[in-house]
Amino acid sequence: xxxxxxxxxxxxxxxxxxxxxxxxxxxxxxxxxxxxxxxxxxxxxxxxxxxxxxxxxxxxxxxxxxxxxxxxxxxxxxxxxxxxxxxxxxxxxxxxxxxxxxxxxxxxxxxxxxxxxxxxxxxxxxxxxxxxxxxxxxxxxxxxxxxxxxxxxxxxxxxxxxxxxxxxxxxxxxxxxxxxxxxxxxxxxxxxxxxxxxxxxxxxxxxxxxxxxxxxxxxxxxxxxxxxxxxxxxxxxxxxxxxxxxxxxxxxxxxxxxxxxxxxxxxxxxxxxxxxxxxxxxxxxxxxxxxxxxxxxxxxxxxxxxxxxxxxxxxxxxxxxxxxxxxxxxxxxxxxxxxxxxxxxxxxxxxxxxxxxxxxxxxxxxxxxxxxxxxxxxxxxxxxxxxxxxxxxxxxxxxxxxxxxxxxxxxxxxxxxxxxxxxxxxxxxxxxxxxxxxxxxxxxxxxxxxxxxxxxxxxxxxxxxxxxxxxxxxxxxxxxxxxxxxxxxxxxxxxxxxxxxxxxxxxxxxxxxxxxxxxxxxxxxxxxxxxxxxxxxxxxxxxxxxxxxxxxxxxxxxxxxxxxxxxxxxxxxxxxxxxxxxxxxxxxxxxxxxxxxxxxxxxxxxxxxxxxxxxxxxxxxxxxxxxxxxxxxxxxxxxxxxxxxxxxxxxxxxxxxxxxxxxxxxxxxxxxxxxxxxxxxxxxxxxxxxxxxxxxxxxxxxxxxxxxxxxxxxxxxxx
Amino acid sequence: xxxxxxxxxxxxxxxxxxxxxxxxxxxxxxxxxxxxxxxxxxxxxxxxxxxxxxxxxxxxxxxxxxxxxxxxxxxxxxxxxxxxxxxxxxxxxxxxxxxxxxxxxxxxxxxxxxxxxxxxxxxxxxxxxxxxxxxxxxxxxxxxxxxxxxxxxxxxxxxxxxxxxxxxxxxxxxxxxxxxxxxxxxxxxxxxxxxxxxxxxxxxxxxxxxxxxxxxxxxxxxxxxxxxxxxxxxxxxxxxxxx
Ligand code: SF4
Ligand code: SF4
Numbered sequence: 001x002x003x004x005x006x007x008x009x010x011x012x013x014x015x016x017x018x019x020x021x022x023x024x025x026x027x028x029x030x031x032x033x034x035x036x037x038x039x040x041x042x043x044x045x046x047x048x049x050x051x052x053x054x055x056x057x058x059x060x061x062x063x064x065x066x067x068x069x070x071x072x073x074x075x076x077x078x079x080x081x082x083x084x085x086x087x088x089x090x091x092x093x094x095x096x097x098x099x100x101x102x103x104x105x106x107x108x109x110x111x112x113x114x115x116x117x118x119x120x121x122x123x124x125x126x127x128x129x130x131x132x133x134x135x136x137x138x139x140x141x142x143x144x145x146x147x148x149x150x151x152x153x154x155x156x157x158x159x160x161x162x163x164x165x166x167x168x169x170x171x172x173x174x175x176x177x178x179x180x181x182x183x184x185x186x187x188x189x190x191x192x193x194x195x196x197x198x199x200x201x202x203x204x205x206x207x208x209x210x211x212x213x214x215x216x217x218x219x220x221x222x223x224x225x226x227x228x229x230x231x232x233x234x235x236x237x238x239x240x241x242x243x244x245x246x247x248x249x250x251x252x253x254x255x256x257x258x259x260x261x262x263x264x265x266x267x268x269x270x271x272x273x274x275x276x277x278x279x280x281x282x283x284x285x286x287x288x289x290x291x292x293x294x295x296x297x298x299x300x301x302x303x304x305x306x307x308x309x310x311x312x313x314x315x316x317x318x319x320x321x322x323x324x325x326x327x328x329x330x331x332x333x334x335x336x337x338x339x340x341x342x343x344x345x346x347x348x349x350x351x352x353x354x355x356x357x358x359x360x361x362x363x364x365x366x367x368x369x370x371x372x373x374x375x376x377x378x379x380x381x382x383x384x385x386x387x388x389x390x391x392x393x394x395x396x397x398x399x400x401x402x403x404x405x406x407x408x409x410x411x412x413x414x415x416x417x418x419x420x421x422x423x424x425x426x427x428x429x430x431x432x433x434x435x436x437x438x439x440x441x442x443x444x445x446x447x448x449x450x451x452x453x454x455x456x457x458x459x460x461x462x463x464x465x466x467x468x469x470x471x472x473x474x475x476x477x478x479x480x481x482x483x484x485x486x487x488x489x490x491x492x493x494x495x496x497x498x499x500x501x502x503x504x505x506x507x508x509x510x511x512x513x514x515x516x517x518x519x520x521x522x523x524x525x526x527x528x529x530x531x532x533x534x535x536x537x538x539x540x541x542x543x544x545x546x547x548x549x550x551x552x553x554x555x556x557x558x559x560x561x562x563x564x565x566x567x568x569x570x571x572x573x574x575x576x577x578x579x580x581x582x583x584x585x586x587x588x589x590x591x592x593x594x595x596x597x598x599x600x601x602x603x604x605x606x607x608x609x610x611x612x613x614x615x616x617x618x619x620x621x622x623x624x625x626x627x628x629x630x631x632x633x634x635x636x637x638x639x640x641x642x643x644x645x646x647x648x649x650x651x652x653x654x655x656x657x658x659x660x661x662x663x664x665x666x667x668x669x670x671x672x673x674x675x676x677x678x679x680x681x682x683x684x685x686x687x688x689x690x691x692x693x694x695x696x697x698x699x700x701x702x703x704x705x706x707x708x709x710x711x712x713x714x715x716x717x718x719x
Numbered sequence: 720x721x722x723x724x725x726x727x728x729x730x731x732x733x734x735x736x737x738x739x740x741x742x743x744x745x746x747x748x749x750x751x752x753x754x755x756x757x758x759x760x761x762x763x764x765x766x767x768x769x770x771x772x773x774x775x776x777x778x779x780x781x782x783x784x785x786x787x788x789x790x791x792x793x794x795x796x797x798x799x800x801x802x803x804x805x806x807x808x809x810x811x812x813x814x815x816x817x818x819x820x821x822x823x824x825x826x827x828x829x830x831x832x833x834x835x836x837x838x839x840x841x842x843x844x845x846x847x848x849x850x851x852x853x854x855x856x857x858x859x860x861x862x863x864x865x866x867x868x869x870x871x872x873x874x875x876x877x878x879x880x881x882x883x884x885x886x887x888x889x890x891x892x893x894x895x896x897x898x899x900x901x902x903x904x905x906x907x908x909x910x911x912x913x914x915x916x917x918x919x920x921x922x923x924x925x926x927x928x929x930x931x932x933x934x935x936x937x938x939x940x941x942x943x944x945x946x947x948x949x950x951x952x953x954x955x956x957x958x959x960x961x962x
Contacts, residue, residue, distance in 0.1 A: 094749035226911035255789035315962025605762035706766035
């Protein structure tokens with residue numbers, strides 16, 4: 001480490017530690033920058049043998065949980081949840097826990113590289129990198145493609161794009177895609193007139209109808225919703241809450257539900273609409289226009305849920321004092337996904353739970369959380385690929401997103417990328433997109449970075465979560481915000497600089513945060529320095545009490561939920577879903593996440609095709625037999641896992657493995673189901689990722705899956 | 720609760736896991752591995768049953784589709800009062816720590832006979848078959864409070880004894896007793912469902928003492944007489960509502 005340090009321009013690190021989240025250290029709090037050098041010249045509050053704790057934000061998924069990172073003598077050794085943080089109340093998921101294995105990953109990119117025109121990667125200086133970025137910005141015709149990019153950087157890039165008259169940045173990612181985030185935003189716009197993401201008070205609900213919402217794994221804000229779920233189980237609403245999960249595969253959420261109803265894929269919207277009609281009748285209220293066209297018998301027929309069952313479920317829902325319906329990605333990722341989302345959201349309107357305890361609510365719209373949930377629909381990606389194919393794009397900047405891996409192969413992104421003269425990636429890891437970029441200007445990893453994350457859902461209080469470096473950057477990486485600002489300044493156009501008037505990343509943050517000092521937050525500060533100190537100490541800023549926004553309008557319009565359409569003539573519905581530990585696939589290079597068993601199959605390190613044991617018998621395959629899964633657009637191979645909780649006509653494959661790059665722990669392992677998914681759309685222009693049918697054929701090969709449960713047999717233990 | 724626990728064995732540090740709240744998410748497994756420098760072994764060894772996880776979340780299927788249900792139970796070392804692993808160790812590497820009343824593994828005594836592992840009814844012990852590699856700089860995240868184990872020794876959950884010690888030392892330094900909540904193991908700290916509670920059961924006001932009095936309290940494999948210090952609160956079972 002030490003030789004790297006002498007070569008490096010020291011990053012200035014404001015060091016405001018907290019002994020616990022609520023205790024001020026009282027040292028150097030008001031300093032804007034403090035240079036922290038390890039070992040020989042440590043700051044006075046770093047005691048050998050004692051830890052220093054820093055509050056920051058988890059960036060492994062969009063939920064933005066607050067973290068407290070324990071550091072010892074300049075090294076980060078443990079990640080904990082921030083107990084004061086309104087999203088996670090001190091807890092984290094497995095991905096949050098393993099974030100240190102990103103920071104200390106042995107396969108990180110350690111400095112800017114040039115591999116322009118397919119030449120072998122060669123190191124370059126940051127000065128040269130800034131020149132390249134400057135040139136690209138000045139010559140125009142560029143687009144920023146963002147994903148799990150920190151929100152402060154997204155905001156800065158928006159300002160830069162506007163200043164240059166470039167199109168606004170695009171924002172896409174596998175987690176948002178599997179959630180149908182763009183679909184949900186459009187459904188909210190259609191019903192409530194606002195493109196805002198609803199959040200759900202599971203804690204106080206009594207009956208929850210979850211339509212494919214995997215809120216215990218990856219959906220929206222899993223730590224917050226898991227806490228809510230546990231509270232609901234504890235009977236906060238008066239009696240022990242009741243969860244009904246509609247899903248063709250038994251996910252972890254379904255496994256915890258009181259009732260798991262394996263509906264036919266893509267019929268969730270039909271079921272929701274039928275239930276809406278029956279519930280309204282049961283409650284004695286007029287049937288809303290949204291449910292008027294529901295055909296209960298047809299819905300029962302299509303979904304495979306008997307009509308008597310639908311009527312019982314409608315009674316359970318109608319008779320509950322606090323009822324809630326969740327529009328999960330499994331329901332939205334179909335050709336009828338937009339209508340399904342509307343039907344499910346309207347169940348909440350019918351239940352009268354909007355802005356009520358145990359109901360659906362919306363974070364208030366404010367300057368500080370504007371765009372918190374922004375998600376480009378899949379058509380946005382198609383348009384981008386079109387522009388790339390036609391050679392209309394001079395330069396593509398990519399940050400926080402690995403499109404070559406996270407987009408379905410059928411979209412043709414990889415091939416189109418060859419038509420872009422200049423591709424610049426800001427990735428920290430050598431992923432599949434990096435391999436095709438002309439230049440890579442690696443950003444710091446999240447625990448070495450400044451920033452803020454907007455909270456879209458999962459918090460009672462409106463909040464902005466703060467990030468600060470917890471250690472000195474390990475390598476010769478540079479904050480992307482600083483690279484862009486340096487390029488802008490180097491361009492020397494004063495009218496541009498006036499539009500984006502920030503000296504560096506910290507200056508940008510402080511200017512953006514300044515208005516919060518006069519908002520009604522849980523702390524106050526007289527001076528900007530004082531505010532900044534508290535911002536760093538607490539790991540963000542949030543309101544004192546619950547904050548929601550009332551709905552101004554509800555449009556009850558007739559709704560036609562169509563029968564789902566599928567592509568390909570295969571026998572099986574393909575159910576791709578995000579791996580609970582590997583998220584959008586970027587976590588596949590964390591060895592401990594690879595080795596943490598999948599919750600329901602206990603598989604580690606690999607990709608499996610979950611099919612029902614009866615299906616396996618019929619196909620003549622058993623556990624660990626490699627099968628070929630093929631659609632009209634592609635095929636992959638993976639080992640069979642005989643899974644008792646899946647429909648006989650479906651096959652489920654987790655997304656997250658199948659990397660051809662991303663370092664030693666990820667590469668050459670498993671398969672990517674997006675190689676098989678066809679680019680079918682729903683009415684929101686979002687990807688209908690569940691609309692592909694596949695064939696499954698044995699290959700005669702065998703590849704043993706590493707299962708945790710098999711250990712029982714190895715040790716001769718059986719209950 | 721088992722009323723026949725011998726006085727000298729009454730556990731002080733106790734963990735309560737509410738199975739009705741536990742979702743089986745495995746955050747505790749990852750958190751434990753991060754805190755305790757648990758090695759990862761890679762796909763081949765993991766497939767062979769040599770994973771080093773100190774906690775395993777047992778998933779049990781019940782019934783058949785569509786009435787299939789799953790139960791999850793995180794199982795770590797149960798810190799038995801009458802620990803079957805202890806008497807079989809020829810070198811006293813598996814031993815009771817008297818002040819903390821927990822069961823410890825003394826790594827530099829262990830000669831790797833693995834008798835303890837064979838005798839543990841909870842399969843809570845894992846063995847270092849190799850020196851597992853942590854390519855640099857992954858070793859930067861090693862917790863300086865926890866010994867890094869080498870090839871040939873047994874290991875298992877310690878109730879995060881380093882955190883117990885830290886809590887006791889901090890309380891001593893402030894001249895006060897350890898309060899309920901001062902010591903939280905990594906699993907309990909991470910658990911998003913807040914299913915795990917940790918504390919001193921001899922303090923009747925502690926959260927664990929209160930939870931241990933619940934009608935749902937049970938100990939895992941209680942009938943084999945191990946007198947575990949991990950208490951499970953049974954799940955509430957699934958009762959289908961008729962509406
Ligand atoms: S839910 Fe998302 S933000 Fe929260 S700890 Fe897990 S990965 Fe991090
Ligand atoms: S972290 Fe909590 S909810 Fe998750 S498996 Fe462990 S005990 Fe259960």
